[in-house]
Amino acid sequence: MTQLEAARAGIITEEMKLVAKDEGLTPEEVRDGIAKGEIIIPKNKNHRHIKPYGIGKGLRTKVNANIGTSSDCVNYEEELEKLKVAIEAGAEAVMDLSTGGDLDKMRRLVLKESSVMVGTVPIYQAAIESRRKGQPVVEMSKEEIFDTIRKHAEDGVDFVTVHCAVTLETVERMEREGRILGVVSRGGAFLIAWMKHNKKENPLYEYYDELLDMAKEYDLVLSLGDGFRPGCIADATDRGQIQELIIIGELVQRAWEKGVQVMVEGPGHVPLQQIEANMVLQKRLCHGAPFYVLGPVVTDVAPGYDHIVSAIGGAIAAWHGADFLCYVTPSEHLRLPTVEDVREGVVAAKIAAHAADIAKGVKGAWEWDLEMSKARWELDWDKQIELALDPVKARRMRGTRPPKEEDVCTMCGEYCAIKMIRG
Amino acid sequence: MTQLEAARAGIITEEMKLVAKDEGLTPEEVRDGIAKGEIIIPKNKNHRHIKPYGIGKGLRTKVNANIGTSSDCVNYEEELEKLKVAIEAGAEAVMDLSTGGDLDKMRRLVLKESSVMVGTVPIYQAAIESRRKGQPVVEMSKEEIFDTIRKHAEDGVDFVTVHCAVTLETVERMEREGRILGVVSRGGAFLIAWMKHNKKENPLYEYYDELLDMAKEYDLVLSLGDGFRPGCIADATDRGQIQELIIIGELVQRAWEKGVQVMVEGPGHVPLQQIEANMVLQKRLCHGAPFYVLGPVVTDVAPGYDHIVSAIGGAIAAWHGADFLCYVTPSEHLRLPTVEDVREGVVAAKIAAHAADIAKGVKGAWEWDLEMSKARWELDWDKQIELALDPVKARRMRGTRPPKEEDVCTMCGEYCAIKMIRG
Numbered sequence: 001m002t003q004l005e006a007a008r009a010g011i012i013t014e015e016m017k018l019v020a021k022d023e024g025l026t027p028e029e030v031r032d033g034i035a036k037g038e039i040i041i042p043k044n045k046n047h048r049h050i051k052p053y054g055i056g057k058g059l060r061t062k063v064n065a066n067i068g069t070s071s072d073c074v075n076y077e078e079e080l081e082k083l084k085v086a087i088e089a090g091a092e093a094v095m096d097l098s099t100g101g102d103l104d105k106m107r108r109l110v111l112k113e114s115s116v117m118v119g120t121v122p123i124y125q126a127a128i129e130s131r132r133k134g135q136p137v138v139e140m141s142k143e144e145i146f147d148t149i150r151k152h153a154e155d156g157v158d159f160v161t162v163h164c165a166v167t168l169e170t171v172e173r174m175e176r177e178g179r180i181l182g183v184v185s186r187g188g189a190f191l192i193a194w195m196k197h198n199k200k201e202n203p204l205y206e207y208y209d210e211l212l213d214m215a216k217e218y219d220l221v222l223s224l225g226d227g228f229r230p231g232c233i234a235d236a237t238d239r240g241q242i243q244e245l246i247i248i249g250e251l252v253q254r255a256w257e258k259g260v261q262v263m264v265e266g267p268g269h270v271p272l273q274q275i276e277a278n279m280v281l282q283k284r285l286c287h288g289a290p291f292y293v294l295g296p297v298v299t300d301v302a303p304g305y306d307h308i309v310s311a312i313g314g315a316i317a318a319w320h321g322a323d324f325l326c327y328v329t330p331s332e333h334l335r336l337p338t339v340e341d342v343r344e345g346v347v348a349a350k351i352a353a354h355a356a357d358i359a360k361g362v363k364g365a366w367e368w369d370l371e372m373s374k375a376r377w378e379l380d381w382d383k384q385i386e387l388a389l390d391p392v393k394a395r396r397m398r399g400t401r402p403p404k405e406e407d408v409c410t411m412c413g414e415y416c417a418i419k420m421i422r423g
Numbered sequence: 424m425t426q427l428e429a430a431r432a433g434i435i436t437e438e439m440k441l442v443a444k445d446e447g448l449t450p451e452e453v454r455d456g457i458a459k460g461e462i463i464i465p466k467n468k469n470h471r472h473i474k475p476y477g478i479g480k481g482l483r484t485k486v487n488a489n490i491g492t493s494s495d496c497v498n499y500e501e502e503l504e505k506l507k508v509a510i511e512a513g514a515e516a517v518m519d520l521s522t523g524g525d526l527d528k529m530r531r532l533v534l535k536e537s538s539v540m541v542g543t544v545p546i547y548q549a550a551i552e553s554r555r556k557g558q559p560v561v562e563m564s565k566e567e568i569f570d571t572i573r574k575h576a577e578d579g580v581d582f583v584t585v586h587c588a589v590t591l592e593t594v595e596r597m598e599r600e601g602r603i604l605g606v607v608s609r610g611g612a613f614l615i616a617w618m619k620h621n622k623k624e625n626p627l628y629e630y631y632d633e634l635l636d637m638a639k640e641y642d643l644v645l646s647l648g649d650g651f652r653p654g655c656i657a658d659a660t661d662r663g664q665i666q667e668l669i670i671i672g673e674l675v676q677r678a679w680e681k682g683v684q685v686m687v688e689g690p691g692h693v694p695l696q697q698i699e700a701n702m703v704l705q706k707r708l709c710h711g712a713p714f715y716v717l718g719p720v721v722t723d724v725a726p727g728y729d730h731i732v733s734a735i736g737g738a739i740a741a742w743h744g745a746d747f748l749c750y751v752t753p754s755e756h757l758r759l760p761t762v763e764d765v766r767e768g769v770v771a772a773k774i775a776a777h778a779a780d781i782a783k784g785v786k787g788a789w790e791w792d793l794e795m796s797k798a799r800w801e802l803d804w805d806k807q808i809e810l811a812l813d814p815v816k817a818r819r820m821r822g823t824r825p826p827k828e829e830d831v832c833t834m835c836g837e838y839c840a841i842k843m844i845r846g
Binding site: 186 | 603604606612616654722724753761779791824827834841845
């Protein structure tokens with residue numbers, strides 16, 4: 001049974017208990033959320049040793065870090081270091097998006113080393129291996145795509161991005177309106193090229209039932225990818241994107257009918273004033289399925305700082321309903337991220353998630369800030385550092401400019417307002 | 424005549440012309456905004472060589488960087504380096520908040536070196552010098568406070584923070600409700616201590632007319648400070664804060680009656696879900712006067728990353744009406760910022776300001792992103808870097824991991840979606 005089937009049957013699984021404990025909820029609350037499809041627990045039946053996290057309504061907003069090689073940078077050790085750093089910084093999920101080197105090796109290393117859920121985008125491997133066989137990407141077969149997904153599931157991957165709603169209808173609608181930046185989803189781009197070349201419907205859409213059967217076998221979560229994710233704010237919330245979302249909503253219901261856990265992927269690049277509408281639309285069109293957003297990036301002009309740009313968007317998105325934030329690193333739009341980029345990206349996304357959790361009233365969020373505020377009033381610096389999201393950095397920064405009097409900091413020194421008011 | 428008096432008389436000053444050009448507006452539009460009090464141009468009559476910027480409705484959101492010594496860190500050269508870096512990174516204003524060393528020397532150096540408007544908080548100097556004379560802060564005289572303000576005005580300071588609405592009534596109301604973190608404004612703390620000790624009303628409130636006369640003489644902008652700025656999200660939007668804002672609204676109108684330019688300072692620490700309400704309240708209670716916010720910081724738990732925390736809050740604040748963002752650096756709550764902190768703080772605030780400008784439809788904001796998006800579609804990397812908010816960092820990051828094929832980056836390498844879609 002999948003977690004969804006168990007929940008519907010009234011069963012409380014071990015994973016539900018652990019998630020309930022982690023969130024300060026009752027196991028029944030978690031089970032009921034899963035039964036409705038509003039909560040998922042991504043944990044492949046073949047992936048035994050990870051700490052399960054829940055994603056969805058009423059739970060803490062979770063953070064994913066993308067790692068993996070690229071065709072230009074293949075360094076397995078560096079990617080494993082990124083994995084370690086991402087988890088240390090608080091990521092509850094990692095996606096291995098490798099596109100360079102030995103893809104099976106990298107994925108299996110990540111699965112082995114990760115203590116948190118692992119996601120992948122199998123279409124990358126299908127396309128790349130097609131090419132490595134000397135066969136153009138557009139000539140890969142439906143079987144090659146599905147076999148790759150099965151290989152990932154068999155290895156223990158907990159969730160896979162599948163761009164099932166990139167359909168001929170959606171492509172046509174997008175092209176009729178026109179876009180500034182076309183398609184920026186790699187999976188989407190592979191599939192569109194395939195569909196155009198073969199003059200056929202997307203096999204992930206056409207054989208969706210087969211995909212559902214496979215997902216069910218492993219309790220593999222389908223993360224319904226947004227191939228029409230806008231690549232710039234000018235393309236946000238356009239017909240292609242919303243048409244795809246409508247179809248994703250239909251696919252969510254078909255997954256639920258078969259007892260398969262699903263979540264929905266979302267943008268992308270979205271200006272501030274359109275974020276809330278995007279969240280409302282997804283929740284309504286997808287009947288409350290968990291929403292996993294990348295960013296959103298709220299301006300295109302700050303390469304080098306896209307972790308900050310997307311912390312702004314992510315906070316607003318999560319406040320209005322996004323359940324799962326994919327981090328963006330300072331390297332986005334420029335290069336494959338470094339280990340330090342990964343750390344900064346995760347921290348920025350954690351800040352966005354927590355700021356949103358305060359706003360949406362997630363259990364325990366407000367209390368954390370309250371404790372910190374009390375420690376500030378007490379001028380209790382050890383406690384402040386202990387409570388910090390990143391205690392190591394907080395301690396280091398304070399330590400590099402130590403104050404003359406231990407109870408203050410060098411910003412205000414003896415003119416510390418709190419000290420004056422406390423008297 | 425002040426800019427406000429000139430605007431009311433239908434005169435278009437040289438400063439109005441420069442601001443109009445900078446914003447892509449007509450001089451008449453700028454003049455009319457100034458006449459209504461919705462726009463200010465802070466430029467002291469004694470401060471000749473700066474580039475004037477407008478702050479207010481319909482204009483780009485501006486950014487201020489706080490610099491200055493503290494009692495624990497006195498290094499004039501470092502502060503001047505911060506000034507330089509802040510302006511390079513795009514700050515349209517700096518405040519010299521020095522509290523250590525030779526305060527007159529530091530301020531005059533900043534005024535001399537700055538190419539942008541300069542603000543100060545004269546009460547700091549009045550309090551510190553009182554103490555240096557061996558006289559407790561609470562025994563400084565009204566004359567000592569006003570003489571310090573006049574000295575700053577005479578030196579050419581363009582705007583001063585004056586906590587005129589920290590009144591006995593407000594203190595009482597705040598204390599009746601209770602707070603987690605009391606008062607975190609240093610100016611507010613000095614004045615409250617003074618009022619309690621002397622059992623007298625705040626001289627900046629009692630002799631406000633005198634202050635207005637002085638401001639008018641120099642066309643010094645009064646930045647009506649929020650002594651009750653919340654120091655943690657739990658204290659946000661409480662009775663003390665809103666009571667002070669009501670009084671500030673009254674003081675705004677009194678300033679306008681005398682032809683004095685004013686803006687209003689605001690929080691501080693505010694959770695996401697309360698930011699919009701704070702902006703609406705200020706705009707209504709203060710009849711459209713420009714709003715200058717510090718942060719807002721949307722969570723208390725991320726010391727070391729408060730530039731990101733406040734970029735989230737600042738973007739939402741500016742979107743909903745804030746006109747001027749005071750940056751927050753990564754060092755906030757930990758230490759006096761370093762030069763690098765200043766740079767990071769300004770960039771984060773510029774990102775927030777620009778994201779908000781897109782959302783509120785400020786002239787030229789959308790077009791900048793559109794140009795960048797077109798450069799991305801063209802895979803024109805020189806153009807992308809040229810258009811970046813921080814071209815130096817963008818170029819450096821791309822350069823450290825150069826791609827094998829020049830038209831892509833190492834994130835996707837040969838599997839660049841844009842390249843695939845362009846064909």
